[in-house]
Amino acid sequence: MTTLLNDERTPLFSAPGRQSRIARIEISHHQFELDPPFPAAWDSQPRRQFPATLVRVIDSEGREGIGSGDVMYGFDDFRHLFIGEDPLDLERHAGVIDNIGFHAGRCWPLEVALWDLAGKILESPVWRLMGGVSNRLRAYASSGTHRPLEEVVALAEQVRDAGIPALKLRFGRAHLEEDLAVLGAVRQAVGSRLELMVDCNQGWRMPWDVKTPWQYAHALEVARELEHQDVYWMEEPLYRGDYAGMARLAEETKLRIAGGEMTREPYEFREMLRQGCLDVYQPDAVCSVGMLGLARLAREIVAAGKAFTPHTWGNGIGVVANLHLTAGAVGPAGAPYLEYPFDPPEWTPEKRDFPLAAPLLADSDGWLTLSEAPGLGLTLDEDRLAATRATQATYQ
Missing domain, CATH: 3.30.390.10 (Enolase-like, N-terminal domain)
Incomplete structure (x- = not known):
């Protein structure tokens, strides 16, 4: 069985007589x-x-x-x-x-x-070419909206009842008190049956959004509140270049600090690792560094005692690519959860994975499992792709 070479010789795969172009x-x-x-x-x-x-x-x-x-x-x-x-x-x-x-x-x-x-x-x-460590990871449901409190609680209960073991909530409402009230209500509803993460969304901005990210003192204040609710990780609490602030926050709180989804260069991640900025590293293979680079980086991160779990907020092809990368390179020991974008009714697996003939689904115990099919193991829905073809490449 061919596997990715741990000694990183190049070219990675050489097979005389089997070359194509x-x-x-x-x-x-x-x-x-x-x-x-x-x-x-x-x-x-x-x-x-x-x-x-x-x-x-x-x-x-x-x-x-x-x-x-x-x-x-x-x-x-x-x-x-x-x-x-x-x-x-x-x-x-x-x-x-x-x-x-x-x-x-x-x-x-x-x-x-x-x-x-x-x-x-x-x-x-x-996943075997990536090292073959595992063919599966457990999902965490990643919400993407600011719904009323009762609706977020209902989503959490739906996630819990589906067997998915963790849920990420989004902060960023008009007042921090509203965010904290939602978090508290969810924790009260699900107790210890769900791990909860919080995404503060301070690490990057939409093109039109020029407001100043949180400063350290405010991030620490929020972290203290999250500690009371036994939050599993606090994601992007500071601007992505604030290495000193992230390292200090990671040192001063009991929370895991997560980030790096839009960081672009391997040397930036290695500097963040050197400074102790993050406990959870989240680069997405379809946006930054790529699958080969991230397979190597993931091993370094895990060897340093940190977790690697990519951002996957996109369509199912990207989710599956990151699943192959992460399961194959480090497995569940290095990636306790993989992001599984899920926020119905607007964001369902069927809508998220519209280019595919079938969506990627977590099983009743929350596992995302890959097959032995060659490559990524995906089948496109060519009819739907033909019907949705467009010249516009961004959100409308």
């Missing part, structure tokens, strides 16, 4: 109608359409790898750097994609498609 790369944009609109906690305008950018890499034998995630801005200027190359030279491709990110956009969905293609060429699931 990258024949073409296709990119398409899609918009799925959201009815009712999704009132994202981090956006002032309810989202009426859900975008997905799909990347397909086709080799000279007609095999196709798929990826999705960030919108691939600027990629057309660099497409020629991949055509005609060996699809299995993933070390080289990751390096080129990293360079593109310096000059243009974050094109990591292409690397996801290349891993899917590599798995199909090598007849192996990607």
Whole structure:
């Protein structure tokens, strides 16, 4: 069985006589109608359409790898750097994609498609190529709205009854007291049967949002309140570049401090690790560093006694890619939970995973389990993709 080489030799996979070439790369944009609109906690305008950018890499034998995630801005200027190359030279491709990110956009969905293609060429699931530690992780339900208190409690009870062991709530209402009241009501309703996380959403901003992130003193005040409710982690309590503040907060509180979902460079994560900024690292393979880079980084993080659990707020292709990466590289011991975006009725697995023929579902014990199917093991819903094709690449 082929596995990712722990000694990191390059190229990662060499198989004389089995080489093919990258024949073409296709990119398409899609918009799925959201009815009712999704009132994202981090956006002032309810989202009426859900975008997905799909990347397909086709080799000279007609095999196709798929990826999705960030919108691939600027990629057309660099497409020629991949055509005609060996699809299995993933070390080289990751390096080129990293360079593109310096000059243009974050094109990591292409690397996801290349891993899917590599798995199909090598007849192996990607989680095995990532190291084969495990084929499953437990989900945490990730909510994305600011609902009235009673509705959040009902969501928590639904998550608990479905067997999912943890739930993440969003702070950011007009007054902190409202956020704390919701958290307290949820804890009272579910007791110890759910782990609760809180996302403060201070680490990044929407393009129009220029308000100042929390300062350390306020973040510490909030952390003390979260400690009283036995919160599992406090996510993005400070600006993403406030390394000293995060390290101090991690030292001064009993909470796990989580973050890094939009941090872009491996050296930033290693500096955060050196300074003790975070207890839980959350880079998303379709937005930052990529699957190869994050497999290596995840091992470093876990070896340092920290947890690695990617952000996955996107469509099901990105969720599954991060599941393969994390389960295969570090398994449940390194990633106690994986983000599972879930906030019905606006955000259901079926809507979240609209490009796919079937959504990724957690089982009755909250596990997300991968098969032995080669690559990412996904089947696209081609009819739905044709019906949702669009020129718009962002939210509407």
